[in-house]
Amino acid sequence: MAFYSGFFNSKGLDRTYTAEDFTSYLSSIICNGILDTYGQNFKLTAANSGLGVVLGTGKAWIDGHYFINDSRYVIDLTSYQDESLPRYVAIAIYLDTTESVRSVSLRLFAGTPAENPSLPSIPQDEDHVRLLMYAVRMNPGASRITESDWFDYREDSNVCGYCKCILGKCKVTELMSQMAQLIAEVAENNETIAALSNQVETLQTEVDDIIGGIIEIGTCGDNIHYVLYENGKLLLHGSGATYDYEIGHSPFWENDNIRSLVVSDGITEIGSSVFERCVNMASASFPSTLTTIGERAFFMYTHGGLRELVIPSSVTTLGEKAFVDQDITSVTLPATLTTLGTYIFMGCDQLTTARVECSELPGFCFVSCGRLQNLTLSHNVTKVCSHALNYTPLRTLTYEGSLADWAAVTKQTNWDGNAGDLNGLDKVQCLDGYMEYNDETREWTEVHE
Known part of the structure; x- marks a missing residue:
């Protein structure tokens, strides 16, 4: 068959649609990524103790399928710590459309321990798609994980990114007008900040002139x-x-x-x-x-x-x-x-x-x-x-x-x-x-x- 159309109400089951029909349609209007209007956008924070991190709430779209975390989720990474070498552990949202799985889940992918560890590889093919959110470095001997230990890839559209193309929310001309107004406001605010910073530097100079001896001008x-x-x-x-x-x-x-x-x-x-x-x-x-x-x-x-x-x-x-x-x-x-x-x-x-x-x-x-x-x-x-x-x-x-x-x-x-x-x-x-x-x-x- 060369032509398709939809969607229509069914009469006597003469119109039937599958989940794949809907995901195919949704993927054509919603790009893959994190939905920035829901929850905490999967923000990662360090756990109070031990080798753990806490994933915040969030929602993501991936090839027309959605994934939601509606409460803070603790990820224990203790088992990934090597005794002598560092390694990276990737935290990703993973779509598996194979017949035996058919789900979107939170997955961890461990890299190989090495003196100079590399990012773990995450397999992708027609049945597997990933949104890489974080790569956590597991250092040998560490008792805590801090924010400096992970890389945040949520902004990187090459591996994750945010949903940027949900259509039908506003006309393009209206959107461009709003963007122009925002850009003007940002530019004005930046000029104000720059002026204030300059005043602070001037005041600090005057203070140094009063309390600190000058060697050379x-x-x-x-x-x-x-x-x-x-x-x-x-x-x-x-x-x-x-x-x-x-x-x-x-x-x-x-x-x-x-x-x-x-x-x-x-x-x-x-x-x-x-x-x-x-x-x-x-x-x-x-x-x-x-x-x-x-x-x-x-x-x-x-x-x-x-x-x-x-x-x-x-x-x-x-x-x-x-x-x-x-x-x-x-x-x-x-x-x-x-x-x-x-x-x-x-x-x-x-x-x-x-x-x-x-x-x-x-x-x-x-x-x-x-x-x-x-x-x-x-x-x-x-x-x-x-x-x-x-x-x-x-x-x-x-x-x-x-x-x-x-x-x-x-x-x-x-x-x-x-x-x-x-x-x-x-x-x-x-x-x-x-x-x-x-x-x-x-x-x-x-x-x-």
Whole structure:
């Protein structure tokens, strides 16, 4: 039969419909995901004690089928803890349409214990579909699970996401009008917040002027002034960009008195070599107005400097060798980054964990990061540049997409650090399998799970 129609009232059982008819219809108008208007959207919290987590109430749609949790549900993960190695346990909503099952349920999928554990694979085919909500890291010897131990994938439309296409609620023109109004209100609120933040920074500066001795004052931009206090805090205030400096000519060059940096709201660019070799600068606070961090801006040469680094989501440009030899232990490259230099984190010997959310992993990015153990590339990544991972101990890379998605990623010469006698990546873990490197053939092969 080539044509179908429905639905109609039955007279004498001349019209019959199955559950599959309804799910097929519903799946055409409701996309898979969590329904954000019901309950707590399956929010995860730590249990009061032990190796447990609590899943909040929620409702989800998956291929026209629904799944509801109408009360808080405790998940005991004790049995998944390995004695000596960490592992990940995935928490997913799982649809099984095989004839013997026919249900949607909450399922746990355990990964393999390893020094650098990968996300567990969750099988998917025409009869099995998953919504991956969380991946919980089970550390050996841990007595509690905290929020820092899990990754939340509810927002990631590649593996879960929220229902965004329930039709018939309003006309498109009305929806667009409402969105435009909301965007205008958000922009106005952001301007208010920015103004208030600037006032707070100004007041704090006045307080420091009163209670703290000033070591040095000066200018480092056309509209940027700086104050260095006895307590080691360096405050930059003003607007626009700092100057670009030649190596060794910044007023902060090799200044051992600087222990922390506060860049005030209104400053948009940190220029070249501004804070080079500030060995005792352990922390830096950046404003939401910052868009550019220039070449060698925080170049260290010898180890020291920043112990923590948060790159604001406003930043679009990171210059070459911007954070060489810093003491940071983790870093995230935000999705807003569009212009990236090479050697950005070269020699950051304390760096163990990194995440790339922008579209490109730049060339020589993590070269000689001698403790790098965990690197995650988001589904946004479309290009991995040359020599990005040379001379690191990293053996497994986690990619938050499918094997097909990974195949579409552009990979430049020696992207994996395996050229010549180098010992680079062995594995790229994807959502539906992994890529495995063969040292003898020097080729990558797919392994589906």
